[in-house]
Amino acid sequence: MLNTFLSIKNMGFEDSFTVNMTDKIVVCAHEPCKDHWLPFTNFDLLVPPFDVGSTFFYKKPSNGRGFLDIVDTLKESLSRTLTLYPPMAGEIAWNGAVLENQIHCNNQGVDFIEAVADVELKELNLYNPDECIEGKLMPKKLLRGVLAIQVTKLKCEGIVIGVMVDHRMVDGYSANMFISSWADMTRSKASSMIPSFGRSYLTPRSPIVYSPLIDNVFAPFQPESNHDNDLCKEDDQYILVNRIYYVKGEQLKMLQSLASKNGCRTSKLVAFTSFLWKEVALSMEDSGKNNETCNVVVTVDGRRRLSEGEGKEKERLMASYFGNVLSMPYGSKKPKELKEMTLSNVAIEVLEFLKTATTKEHFLDIIDWVEKQKPQPLISKAFAGKDMSFSISAGQRFETMDKIDFGWGKLAFGSCHAPAERKDCFVMTMGSPINNEDWVVYAHMPKKHMEYIETHDGHVIKPLNADYLNI
Incomplete structure (x- = not known):
């Protein structure tokens, strides 16, 4: 021992x-x-x-x-x-x-x-x-x-x-x-x-061909221009912290309703992304950072899209593929712009940039674009500069809350975790072990922004606790 x-x-x-x-x-x-x-x-x-x-x-x-x-x-x-x-x-x-x-x-x-x-x-x-x-x-x-x-x-x-x-x-x-x-x-x-x-089935096409739109999603990585969060250097309020929250189902439905327009109902993920993008921007504006830019990235899995039209065998292979198959489309706005937009208009912006990553062709373009860039390191374009940028990933369809059963009892709680040295900002939404309508939200974000959201949106996003989890 x-x-x-x-x-x-x-x-x-x-x-x-x-x-x-x-x-x-x-x-x-x-x-x-x-x-x-x-x-x-x-x-x-x-x-x-x-x-x-x-x-x-x-x-x-x-x-x-x-x-x-x-x-x-x-x-x-x-x-x-x-x-x-x-x-x-x-x-x-x-x-x-x-x-x-x-x-x-x-x-x-x-x-x-x-x-x-x-x-x-x-x-x-x-x-x-x-x-x-x-x-x-x-x-x-x-x-x-x-x-x-x-x-x-x-x-x-x-x-x-x-x-x-x-x-x-x-x-x-x-x-x-x-x-x-x-x-x-x-x-x-x-x-x-x-x-x-x-x-x-993830090799480049011959000849290599890709849409110039890929240049709006990824970029060569230049260490000297990495955002490495200069915010953190100027004020301890901007150090990155890890926080876990829960959001009740009724609040998600409320956001979904506010983010929908003209009878076209948007998804809960788009609604929550729109909400968080706007609130981070409001926090920036509250801190006098009106002239800076706020970027939000939504990660998109390409497995299903890459197998479209390829038959059952390709679908099976892609469903079981082990590795990375992600795109990272993003939106970029000034805090003042987001402040003046309704949540439904923010959702329209989210849907617009997400459209770029919904096709099979987009993921094939990524493969070819990366091949052309080798061997230089690459990164999501949103994180290539010094702007405030954060990504959102949807984990609701993962089996974390339902089936991670090792044989001695149901999972009481499960979550992702960002090591302290990780410098990019990200949010993961997950299912709740308590209620299928609720979400658990993991955030690796600047302390200043999380405190602002807790103060102004405490009715929507609440700190996770033992009482909620019934433990």
Whole structure:
């Protein structure tokens, strides 16, 4: 047993607690595949090299199983899951044969940490992940490989599973696929989905051809012009913080109604995006930043679109494809412009820029455009400058709240997690474990803007708490 102290106490914080690491091992694939290299696709090359996390919270196991027994089962099932997902047991390394970074499927394994925390599930301030998750219930920045996992026993015998992965390996869809497979393998010894790693259907066309509109979505990455949030340097109020909220179903319907126009009902995601874009702009205006620009990005999954008209086999392959397949269209407005617009007019702007990413041709254009730009690094154009930019991703269709069942009880709460060193602003909307009509919203945003929204829109967006989650 290592008895390594993982975190310091949160001085002055109500649910101050410590976490002790009790063991750390490397879990490898049970049946490793032949050592091989897997190239990044052109969609992977649009993702900056940072880590993303997920956390899963469970009450005391309903089947009476002890923590050590559960951990042993998780290790064994993880080993079998890695057999299905060889890249997750590998590393990103330089392939001298082709002179580029690739995924080396070498079964070097995954860091697996066991820990114990002196806090009960109901005592965790989930509204503030910077205090209760960062550096405590989540593995720290990856030091090896592309995946790390921490399983923590709480004082109430509840269990928290923290998963950290290199974003160049996965988008939200793929991360959910891996976690769901691991849960399936733990509970029933078989995965409900077999992942696909084929690259042939994501290769450039010949000859390369793309619409110039792609230049309005992505851009070459210039470190000196990276927005790296100059805001943070001028005032502690603009440091990036992690916050988790919930939005009741009736509030989402209210936003949807306000964002709809002339009998044309917009989606809840478009309505919420419009609401948040306008409120961030109002916060900027409140701070005297009228002449700056506010950008909102909406991530769009291309799996279904790329398989359009290609038959059932292509649909199946794309539905099980493991990797990144995202576009990032965005809108750009001055705070004053957004302030003077009704929510329905803001929604029209959102729908207008989203139209660029709704076709198969758009995603084929991305593949070709990236091929033309190689080998220079690329980035979403919204994040290429110094403007206030944030992205919104929809996680409602992921299985986080419904099916991440490892066999000892229903998930009490699950969320994404942004490591402290991540400098881009983003928001993830997710389903609620309490009510199918509600949302849980994760925000990695400037403190100033979140405090403004909490103050002015507290009836819409509320800090997540144990009472809401019934824990």
